[in-house]
Amino acid sequence: MKKSGILHPELNKLISETGHTDEIVITDAGLPLPEEVNTRIDLALTEGTVPFVELLQTVINELAVEKIILAEEIKTVSPKIHKEILNCFLDIEIEYLSHVDFKERTKGARGLVRSGEFTPFANVILVGGVVY
Numbered sequence: 001m002k003k004s005g006i007l008h009p010e011l012n013k014l015i016s017e018t019g020h021t022d023e024i025v026i027t028d029a030g031l032p033l034p035e036e037v038n039t040r041i042d043l044a045l046t047e048g049t050v051p052f053v054e055l056l057q058t059v060i061n062e063l064a065v066e067k068i069i070l071a072e073e074i075k076t077v078s079p080k081i082h083k084e085i086l087n088c089f090l091d092i093e094i095e096y097l098s099h100v101d102f103k104e105r106t107k108g109a110r111g112l113v114r115s116g117e118f119t120p121f122a123n124v125i126l127v128g129g130v131v132y
Contacts (some may be wrong), residue, residue, distance in 0.1 A: 066129030
């Protein structure tokens, strides 16, 4: 039995297979999960479970990230969670896209992980980095 870290086997596999510049999307409960993406992990159980920020922090504890991509709309519609996301990342590039372009970008992701978050635009694309 694994002693610590992420216990979900499919999420472990997604993180371990993610390389430099590969993208993983952490989503709220409402973002459509494109059928084109092979790895779609749905952790939404009930409203707020699994919480978006908790899921994000858990993933980035095990994944090197060099850049994040957010929907531009998060700044005005959901400023509280926007700030919480930014607080998880120091000294990395942040890119903003329109929500329409953000959803289109998710189609090229290595994997998507859905939370139970009900806050609008609580979605982030994590661009894989390297640890050296």
